[in-house]
Amino acid sequence: MALTRKEIVDHLKNIAGNDRVITDEQVLKENSHDRYKKMETIFGIYTTPIPAAVVKLASTQQVSDVLTFLNENRINCVARTGGTATEGGLETIVENSVVLDGSQMNQIIKIDSTNMQATAQCGVNLGEFEDRLREQGFTMGHSPQSKPLAHMGGLVATRSIGQFSTLYGGIEDMVIGLEAVFPNGRITRIKNVPRRACGPDIRHVIIGNEGALCYITEITVKIYRYFPENNQFLAWALDDMALGFTILREVMVEGYRPSVARLYDAEDGAQHSFDQFAPDKCVLMFMAEGNKRIADATAQGIAAVVGKYEECTPIAGKIIENWFNHLNWGPEKIAEERELIRKTMHMAYTTEVSGNWDCINTIYENALKRIREDYPHMDDLTMLGGHSSHSYQTGTNLYFVYDYDVKECKPEEEINKYHIALNALIVEETLKAGGSMVHHHGIGKYRTPWTRQEHGSAYYILKGLKDQFDPNGIMNTGTIYPVE
Amino acid sequence: MKIAVCFKIIADYDRMSEKDWIWDTGHFVDTSFVRRVFNCFDESALETALMLSRQFETLSEPCELTAVTVDDEQGDLFLRHLTAIGYSHAVRICCTGQPDLRFNSLVIARLISRYIQQADQQLVILGQQGGEGDNGQTGFLVAEQLGWPCIGEVTNVVRAGSSLLLEVESRIDGGILRQTTALPLVLIMGNSLNSPFLRVPTLKQKLNAKAKPLTLLSEYDLGLDSKALHNTDKVLLSLHRPKKDRSCVFVNGKTAREQAKNLYDHYLKGRLPF
Numbered sequence: 001m002a003l004t005r006k007e008i009v010d011h012l013k014n015i016a017g018n019d020r021v022i023t024d025e026q027v028l029k030e031n032s033h034d035r036y037k038k039m040e041t042i043f044g045i046y047t048t049p050i051p052a053a054v055v056k057l058a059s060t061q062q063v064s065d066v067l068t069f070l071n072e073n074r075i076n077c078v079a080r081t082g083g084t085a086t087e088g089g090l091e092t093i094v095e096n097s098v099v100l101d102g103s104q105m106n107q108i109i110k111i112d113s114t115n116m117q118a119t120a121q122c123g124v125n126l127g128e129f130e131d132r133l134r135e136q137g138f139t140m141g142h143s144p145q146s147k148p149l150a151h152m153g154g155l156v157a158t159r160s161i162g163q164f165s166t167l168y169g170g171i172e173d174m175v176i177g178l179e180a181v182f183p184n185g186r187i188t189r190i191k192n193v194p195r196r197a198c199g200p201d202i203r204h205v206i207i208g209n210e211g212a213l214c215y216i217t218e219i220t221v222k223i224y225r226y227f228p229e230n231n232q233f234l235a236w237a238l239d240d241m242a243l244g245f246t247i248l249r250e251v252m253v254e255g256y257r258p259s260v261a262r263l264y265d266a267e268d269g270a271q272h273s274f275d276q277f278a279p280d281k282c283v284l285m286f287m288a289e290g291n292k293r294i295a296d297a298t299a300q301g302i303a304a305v306v307g308k309y310e311e312c313t314p315i316a317g318k319i320i321e322n323w324f325n326h327l328n329w330g331p332e333k334i335a336e337e338r339e340l341i342r343k344t345m346h347m348a349y350t351t352e353v354s355g356n357w358d359c360i361n362t363i364y365e366n367a368l369k370r371i372r373e374d375y376p377h378m379d380d381l382t383m384l385g386g387h388s389s390h391s392y393q394t395g396t397n398l399y400f401v402y403d404y405d406v407k408e409c410k411p412e413e414e415i416n417k418y419h420i421a422l423n424a425l426i427v428e429e430t431l432k433a434g435g436s437m438v439h440h441h442g443i444g445k446y447r448t449p450w451t452r453q454e455h456g457s458a459y460y461i462l463k464g465l466k467d468q469f470d471p472n473g474i475m476n477t478g479t480i481y482p483v484e
Numbered sequence: 485m486k487i488a489v490c491f492k493i494i495a496d497y498d499r500m501s502e503k504d505w506i507w508d509t510g511h512f513v514d515t516s517f518v519r520r521v522f523n524c525f526d527e528s529a530l531e532t533a534l535m536l537s538r539q540f541e542t543l544s545e546p547c548e549l550t551a552v553t554v555d556d557e558q559g560d561l562f563l564r565h566l567t568a569i570g571y572s573h574a575v576r577i578c579c580t581g582q583p584d585l586r587f588n589s590l591v592i593a594r595l596i597s598r599y600i601q602q603a604d605q606q607l608v609i610l611g612q613q614g615g616e617g618d619n620g621q622t623g624f625l626v627a628e629q630l631g632w633p634c635i636g637e638v639t640n641v642v643r644a645g646s647s648l649l650l651e652v653e654s655r656i657d658g659g660i661l662r663q664t665t666a667l668p669l670v671l672i673m674g675n676s677l678n679s680p681f682l683r684v685p686t687l688k689q690k691l692n693a694k695a696k697p698l699t700l701l702s703e704y705d706l707g708l709d710s711k712a713l714h715n716t717d718k719v720l721l722s723l724h725r726p727k728k729d730r731s732c733v734f735v736n737g738k739t740a741r742e743q744a745k746n747l748y749d750h751y752l753k754g755r756l757p758f
Contacts, residue, residue, distance in 0.1 A: 019739070019741075272519075273520070273521075276519055276520055276558065276561060279561070318517040319517045322499055322517050322518055322519075323499075323519070325501075326498075326499050343680065343681055344681050344683065344684075346683075378687070378688075379686060379688055381686060381687050382684045382685060382687065383687070384687060403684065405684070405686065
C-alpha cells in the first residue's frame with residue numbers, strides 16, 4: 001500500500017534529519033515548478049501537484065539512502081539544484097513527489113592545475129565556480145545565460161550549453177568524470193581520465209539524463225587558461241539568414257573556432273537593439289579568444305572569410321562586446337521579468353532546435369512560415385524571429401524567439417494557448433526537415449510527445465536505459481520519457 | 485482632447501561600466517556603442533497618455549496623441565514604436581548643426597513650447613528628468629513659456645467626469661495629492677512604484693506603422709533661428725564622475741538559518757526602529 005504524505009515525510013526525516021526535510025507550503029509550491037510555467041506562478045497559481053517534501057541533501061551517502069527509500073516505496077522524485085530549468089523538467093506532476101534538492105552540496109572539491117581539471121559537487125553555483133577558476137587564471141569555458149543562478153548538477157543533467165560553445169563545446173565536451181547515485185541506492189563513480197576505449201562512453205548515460213535515470217552528485221570538468229585580454233569581437237550586417245548560414249558554415253568548415261558565432265535575423269536582432277546599429281538587417285557576430293596568437297589568427301581568418309561577401313557591412317565590435325557583456329540572467333533580471341509580466345501580461349519564450357547545414361535554413365523558413373499561416377493567435381504576437389548561437393563542423397542550432405500579449409485567457413491557460421502551440425509547430429517542422437527538436441534545454445515534460453519520433457529506431461536504446469536503471473519509474477516521471 | 489507627450493532617448497547607462505566614462509575636450513562621453521532607450525520617466529508619461537486616451541475613446545470622445553522628441557534621426561526608430569502602439573502623430577525636432585542640448589533645458593523648452601502652440605495642444609506630459617543632463621527643469625520651463633499651470637511629481641492621471649477635466653495624482657511631501665484640474669495643463673511625471681511600462685506593438689501594428697509618416701521640424705519651422713539655440717543661462721565647465729566606493733561583508737554561518745541569524749543579529753537588529 002502506498003505511503004501517505006505524512007508517512008513519507010516522517011521516513012524522510014528519519015533518514016535525513018528534521019532540519020533537512022522541508023514541508024513549508026510556500027517552499028513546496030516554489031519547488032513544484034521551474035521557469036516553464038512563468039505566468040501562472042507569477043499570479044500565485046500552482047496547477048501542478050505540490051510535492052510532499054523538499055529534502056535538502058547533505059552528502060552522496062544521504063542521496064543514496066533517500067533514493068533507496070523512495071525506490072522501495074515507489075515514490076516519485078525530482079532532482080533539483082539551481083532551479084533554472086525552462087522545459088518543465090522540475091515540475092512535480094505526480095502526487096506526493098519528493099524534491100531532492102542538492103543545492104547545499106556545494107563544495108568545490110579540487111582545482112587541479114596540473115591535469116587541468118576541477119571537481120565540484122552538484123550544488124556548486126556555476127558563477128562562483130567560474131570565479132574561483134578565474135582567480136587562478138583558468139576558465140571552464142561554460143557560460144550559459146543562467147550562469148549566475150545555475151548549479152553544476154543541473155547543468156550536466158540537462159546537457160546544457162554555454163555562450164562560448166563553438167570553442168569549448170557543450171557540457172558533454174567538458175565533463176571528464178562523474179559521481180551519480182541510481183534509484184536503488186547504488187553509488188557509481190566514473191573515473192577522470194583523458195580518454196579511453198573501454199566499452200561505450202558511459203558518461204553519456206548520466207549527462208543529459210534530466211533526473212530520469214539517476215542523481216548526479218559530483219562532476220569533474222576540464223579547465224582552460226583564461227585570456228580575456230585577447231578577446232576580439234567582430235560583427236557584420238547582412239540582408240538574409242540564408243547567406244548568414246552559408247558564411248557561418250564556411251567559417252566552421254575552414255577550421256576556425258571562435259568562442260562565439262551568432263547569426264540574428266532582423267526581428268530577433270531588434271529585440272537586442274541591433275536595429276539601432278543595423279536597421280532591418282540580420283547580424284552576424286563572432287568572438288575570437290584564447291592566447292594572443294590563436295585569437296589574432298581566428299579573428300583575421302574570420303574577417304577574411306566574411307570579407308569575401310560584399311553583402312556584409314561591418315559593425316563596430318565594441319557594440320557587440322557591450323551587448324554581450326549584459327546577456328546573463330541573474331536573480332535581479334528574473335525578478336524584473338516577473339514584475340514586467342505581472343504589469344504588462346506580455347510574455348517571451350523560445351524553442352531551440354538544431355539541424356545540419358543542408359537543412360537549417362529550411363527549418364528556419366518553414367517553421368516561421370508555418371506559424372504565420374497556421375497559428376490562430378498571430379494578432380497577439382509582438383515578435384517572431386530567431387537566431388543561431390552554437391555552430392559546429394556539421395551544422396548549427398536555431399533559437400526561435402516569440403513574444404506575445406496574453407489576451408482573453410486566464411494566467412493558467414496562457415501556456416497552452418501560446419507557448420505550447422507555437423513550440424509544437426516549430427518542433428514538427430524541425431523533425432520534418434531532419435533536424436533535432438531540442439538543442440540544449442532538455443526535453444523536460446513538454447516535448448515528450450515527440451521523443452519517439454526524435455530518436456526513431458534508436459528509441460530502443462533510450463527506453464532500455466530507463467528499463468535498466470529505473471525499473472520502478474520513480475525518477476522524474478514524465479521527463480524525457482512520455483507518460484504511458 | 486489633444487495630448488502631446490515629450491520624450492527623450494538616452495544611452496542605456498546601466499550598460500556602461502566605469503571604464504566607459506571617458507570624455508573628450510568638448511565634455512562628450514562616447515556612448516555610440518551602447519543601445520539607446522526611452523528615458524524611464526518619459527516612458528511612464530508615454531504609457532500614461534495612452535491609457536488616458538483610451539478612457540476618452542471608450543466614451544467616443546476624440547483624443548489625439550502626439551509624441552514629440554528633440555533628436556537626430558536615431559529618434560525615428562522610437563517614434564515608429566509609438567505610432568505603432570497608438571500615437572496619431574510623431575514629431576521629431578532636429579536643430580540645425582545639432583547643438584549641444586544636454587544641459588540646455590531652456591532651449592529644449594523653447595522648442596517644445598513653440599511646437600505646442602503651433603499644434604494647438606491642450607495637455608503636455610513630460611518625464612521629470614532625463615538621464616543625460618539630469619536637469620529636472622524642462623517641464624517647468626515649458627509651463628512657464630506657455631503660461632500654463634503645471635503639476636510636478638505626477639504618478640497618475642485620469643479623466644474626471646468631463647472631457648475638459650482631469651484628475652491628477654501627484655506626490656507631495658508626506659503624501660499623495662489628488663486634484664481635479666482644467667486644461668490646458670503641463671504634467672511632469674515623477675517616480676512611482678506603479679509606473680507603467682510602455683506597451684510593445686504587435687507584429688501587425690509594427691507593419692502598419694511603417695506606412696505612417698513622421699513629422700520632421702527644424703527650429704526655423706517653429707519660428708526660431710539658430711541664435712535661439714544658444715545656451716544663455718549656463719556654461720558647461722567640467723564633468724566629474726563621483727567615486728562610489730562600496731564595502732562588502734560576507735555573512736558567516738553553516739546553514740541558511742545560521743546565516744540569517746547572524747545577518748539579523750549583527751547587521752539588521754540595530755537599524756530596525758523597534
